[in-house]
Amino acid sequence: MIELKTVEDLENYQRAVSRRSKSIVAAAGLGLILTFLVTLMIGNYSLSITDILSILSGMSGDSVGSYIIIDVRVPRLLCCIAVGAALSASGLVMQSLFKNPMASPSVLGISSGAAFGAALALAFGIGGFMGRYMVPGMAFIFCFLTMGAVYMLARTKYGVVSTTLLLAGVAIGAFFSGMLSLLQYVVNENVLSGIVYWTMGSFNNCGWQSFQLAIIPISAGLLIMLFSIKELNLIAAGEEQAANIGVNIKKLRILMILATSLAVGGSVAISGVIGFVGLIVPHIFRMLVGPNHALLIPLCVFGGGIFMIAMDTIAKSAFAMALPVGVLTSLIGAPFFIYVMRTRKNEIWD
Amino acid sequence: MSLEIKELCFSYDRRDVLCKIDLTAERGEIVGIIGQNGCGKTTLLKCVNSSLVPGMGSVTVDGCQVSEMSRREIAKKIAFVTQTTNVTFPFSVYDTVTMGRYSRMDDEGRKEGDDVRAVFQAMKDTGILKFADRPINELSGGERRRVMIARALAQEPEILLLDEPTLHLDINHQFDLLEMIHRLSKEKNILVLIVTHDIVLASRYCDRIVIMQNKKIHKIGDTIKVMIPENMKDVFYIETEVSEDSRFGLNVLLIGKDKDSPED
Numbered sequence: 254m255i256e257l258k259t260v261e262d263l264e265n266y267q268r269a270v271s272r273r274s275k276s277i278v279a280a281a282g283l284g285l286i287l288t289f290l291v292t293l294m295i296g297n298y299s300l301s302i303t304d305i306l307s308i309l310s311g312m313s314g315d316s317v318g319s320y321i322i323i324d325v326r327v328p329r330l331l332c333c334i335a336v337g338a339a340l341s342a343s344g345l346v347m348q349s350l351f352k353n354p355m356a357s358p359s360v361l362g363i364s365s366g367a368a369f370g371a372a373l374a375l376a377f378g379i380g381g382f383m384g385r386y387m388v389p390g391m392a393f394i395f396c397f398l399t400m401g402a403v404y405m406l407a408r409t410k411y412g413v414v415s416t417t418l419l420l421a422g423v424a425i426g427a428f429f430s431g432m433l434s435l436l437q438y439v440v441n442e443n444v445l446s447g448i449v450y451w452t453m454g455s456f457n458n459c460g461w462q463s464f465q466l467a468i469i470p471i472s473a474g475l476l477i478m479l480f481s482i483k484e485l486n487l488i489a490a491g492e493e494q495a496a497n498i499g500v501n502i503k504k505l506r507i508l509m510i511l512a513t514s515l516a517v518g519g520s521v522a523i524s525g526v527i528g529f530v531g532l533i534v535p536h537i538f539r540m541l542v543g544p545n546h547a548l549l550i551p552l553c554v555f556g557g558g559i560f561m562i563a564m565d566t567i568a569k570s571a572f573a574m575a576l577p578v579g580v581l582t583s584l585i586g587a588p589f590f591i592y593v594m595r596t597r598k599n600e601i602w603d
Numbered sequence: 604m605s606l607e608i609k610e611l612c613f614s615y616d617r618r619d620v621l622c623k624i625d626l627t628a629e630r631g632e633i634v635g636i637i638g639q640n641g642c643g644k645t646t647l648l649k650c651v652n653s654s655l656v657p658g659m660g661s662v663t664v665d666g667c668q669v670s671e672m673s674r675r676e677i678a679k680k681i682a683f684v685t686q687t688t689n690v691t692f693p694f695s696v697y698d699t700v701t702m703g704r705y706s707r708m709d710d711e712g713r714k715e716g717d718d719v720r721a722v723f724q725a726m727k728d729t730g731i732l733k734f735a736d737r738p739i740n741e742l743s744g745g746e747r748r749r750v751m752i753a754r755a756l757a758q759e760p761e762i763l764l765l766d767e768p769t770l771h772l773d774i775n776h777q778f779d780l781l782e783m784i785h786r787l788s789k790e791k792n793i794l795v796l797i798v799t800h801d802i803v804l805a806s807r808y809c810d811r812i813v814i815m816q817n818k819k820i821h822k823i824g825d826t827i828k829v830m831i832p833e834n835m836k837d838v839f840y841i842e843t844e845v846s847e848d849s850r851f852g853l854n855v856l857l858i859g860k861d862k863d864s865p866e867d
Contacts, residue, residue, distance in 0.1 A: 483702075490690065500705065
């Protein structure tokens with residue numbers, strides 16, 4: 254409990270809150286850098302931190318080491334960070350937009366839609382007009398269409414009803430999974446392995462080229478979210494109330510659907526469908542720091558990156574054989590989903 | 604005229620809810636809107652701030668049509684405290700009240716510290732300064748209602764719309780709340796429109812009363828002229844006694860329902 258008597262007291266309180274927020278975000282950023290450096294060491298070819306620092310500064314004569322760090326591990330980790338940030342922030346935005354704790358790109362079938370779009374591009378070259386951006390472009394378009402469809406289906410005169418939203422997501426997700434299976438059935442073996450890679454979710458093929466493909470749509474999506482922090486807070490407090498306070502709800506919804514489609518489309522295009530990241534990360538941070546998006550968005554970006562790096566590192570090195578990371582996040586995510594469903598539902602969402 | 608409603612009609616699908624409503628009101632007065640369930644009271648408030656678009660007629664504020672204003676422009680003039688105080692996320696009280704400043708974010712001639720000053724004033728006026736850092740979901744219903752009113756005041760509106768502000772409050776908090784609204788309306792020269800079921804409170808605190816019945820304004824006028832036993836019997840089928848208390852003002856005593864009244 255604090256005692257506020259004058260405007261200055263309130264200003265001081267506000268400054269203290271914003272100082273605290275800044276240090277939390279800075280700590281998360283630092284955590285991400287440390288995680289990045291530490292995980293650079295992990296892999297079949299063993300390197301110490303001094304080796305890595307000398308390679309990064311260009312002073313090392315170890316050509317194999319340089320190749321492994323600069324051309325394999327660094328781009329893969331950067332992809333992990335981009336995808337983790339994109340999926341986490343998108344999950345957060347969707348939970349606020351739909352006011353539903355279960356909303357996330359994978360649960361609402363949006364990742365499946367994006368994967369189907371990517372598979373169409375891979376199998377038949379559909380969307381070839383986009384050139385080298387064909388696969389992420391198709392993933393983005395299908396993301397946008399799927400999210401729009403789910404949202405339209407869930408909308409009623411009285412707003413978006415949670416149960417309808419989840420059902421619409423499940424139905425649309427199942428439809429695109431079915432279409433994807435059909436596609437797998439008809440294509441030849443070379444294409445098939447590419448599509449299977451997409452559906453499992455993995456960073457195994459992620460190099461500099463993947464990073465270059467994904468970073469533009471993902472950054473654009475995240476920037477839109479960062480510029481909408483105030484509106485996100487307001488819409489999270491209630492759609493009707495947000496409109497009364499001056500938010501153009503329709504415009505915000507379209508903007509957010511666009512932003513999440515860009516971010517999720519960019520992610521799915523390079524790593525395939527990695528489920529539950531968008532569910533787990535926002536929940537953890539919301540439990541820790543409360544619902545203010547000014548804190549949650551940067552935390553989801555940094556924390557999502559850390560989480561994704563950790564998952565990928567565990568998936569590739571903790572078991573006898575390297576697992577696709579999507580398998581691991583699903584194995585962890587499904588119990589977490591049940592935990593959220595059982596415990597958090599009645600506390601803050603209603 | 605601060606607020607002018609002209610020949611306003613509204614219907615949901617094809618069911619008419621409001622029919623030819625005319626109402627004008629000035630800043631600084633409190634207008635109570637009463638009437639039976641489903642007579643269109645809340646719909647009228649929603650038409651005033653353009654949450655609902657009327658089929659016919661117009662709403663103007665200071666001569667400007669609200670239908671032609673953006674959400675943000677409307678929010679600078681009109682604040683709306685809805686019935687629900689449900690909150691999905693546990694925002695702090697300070698964060699919640701600060702949200703009211705959204706429409707003023709890029710006002711011309713805006714100065715550093717304007718927002719904090721307005722938020723401070725709104726919190727002080729509603730007596731919630733001591734809750735600043737508390738999550739809103741930990742507050743009681745009455746405290747939460749005051750937070751919502753503080754957020755509305757942070758908008759620095761000319762018109763404040765209140766939909767059932769005393770709902771779910773115990774009797775002493777009902778009086779406290781209306782006492783506060785009365786004081787704020789006069790001090791800040793705000794026009795307050797209150798939709799309420801509480802006849803006792805409405806007759807005590809409102810300058811004018813609108814009685815609605817069958818989609819229309821049945822009676823409108825100074826409280827003392829409208830809150831008379833005949834009108835109460837006409838609209839609610841309730842026997843009342845009205846007296847003037849030297850300490851508190853107009854006093855409406857609800858006695859009971861007329862046995863011969865039509866079933867509805």
